[in-house]
Amino acid sequence: MDRDTLLPAGFSDKIFPRSQKNSLIIENIVNFFLNYGYLRISPPLIEFEDTLLNQGPGLALKNNSFRVMDPISKKMMAVRSDMTTQISRISSKRLAHYPRPLRLSYSGEVLRVNPSGLKLERQIAQVGAEIIGDITSELETEIIIIGLKVLKELDVKDLTLDLNYQDLRLSLLKNLYKMPDSDSIVKAIEKKDINFLKNKSFPNKINILNIIQASGQFTNKIEFIEKLNQDNKKNIFLLHLLEVSSSLQKIFKGLEIVIDPLEKSTFDYHYGLTFTIFSKSLHGSIAKGGTYKTINEEDATGISLYIDLLGEIKNIFVTKEKVLIEQNDFKNAENLIKQGFQVIFYKNLNNNIVSYAKSMNCKYFFKNNKLTKV
Secondary structure (H helix, E strand, O other), rough: OOHHOOOOOOOOOOOOOOOHHHHHHHHHHHHHHHHHHOOOOOOOOEEEEEHHHHOOOHHHHHHHEEEEOOOOOOOOEEEOOOHHHHHHHHHHHOOOOOOOOOEEEEEEEEEEEOOOOOOOOEEEEEEEEEEEOOOOOHHHHHHHHHHHHHHHHHHOEEEEEEEEHHHHHHHOOOHHHHHOOHHHHHHHHHHHOOHHOOOOOOOHHHHHHHHHHHHHEOOOOHHHHOOOOHHHHOHHHHHHHHHHHHHHHOOOOOOOOOOOOOOOOOOOOOEEEEEEEEEOOOOOEEEEEEEOOOOOOEEEEEEEHHHHHHOOOOOOOOOOOOOEEEOOOOOHHHHHHHOOOEEEEEOOOOOHHHHHHOOOOOOEEEEOOOEOOO
């Protein structure tokens, strides 16, 4: 690659047709949210560091955010690495007077110092929705169902939902971190290494082992509770998780739900129910979300969908057939567009019209008020 076209690691040009497909996906998702009363907002790409990263969810995003100095104010600024922190600010300040629950949607680019998981991209197109207010299990169910339905609308098949619960994880593991070999035990819990854990002594061992053994594919609430010991059957976090799982199962038929309460959230600002959506036809997670606190300490829950991965799905949208037409013949061009065609202007249509039409993937050309197939 030429030195003058070399891009930094994790950054790339999105060109046609991928860029066009991504734009269409974003608009379809945001319009889907709008139909359910989610108001669209558009925060800036960059803010003062003190505003973006020193409060609410932004505190957890400091180490993964680019900084730059503002040449006007001479103050440090930060580029957003996740739009949730901006939703937190806007809902807590500019939209504090709006009735709750407040439903918002957004779309935009985010930049990250370090890529997420197996994805090498550091500039990511993010689109999502948030609910701010007194978050109940019903509202958590709503945000997940909205995400599942919009993916179904995009013809994403074989969806799987992983459900976790951060408060449950923290409550069971908080005393474990004081132990000298806590790192190895936490890793074993994350890997579900039952044999290793059985030979170790640590706080809440019996309850943790019981949850790991009960975790997995959700069939129904009663069957899952039967797998739990007496302490876990009374755990309010687990019961909350099972209530949401049961509601999701009733509303979204055929959904595969996997319960893994002790899985760590990707973002440290979540405290309650968290989730990840996968598709067997795609590699990696296509949506994530969960419950958190805004800078006003309001409860909020949201979902983020990652467009670059969704763009890998083939034939989401019907491609319009192209027509070659005389340069600046807008009258006929507009009529063709109304009929569902995409037009491409060309100066002086003559003997090479067929070869040029083929080179531009045009199935037709329009000449002498007549539409002719190539």
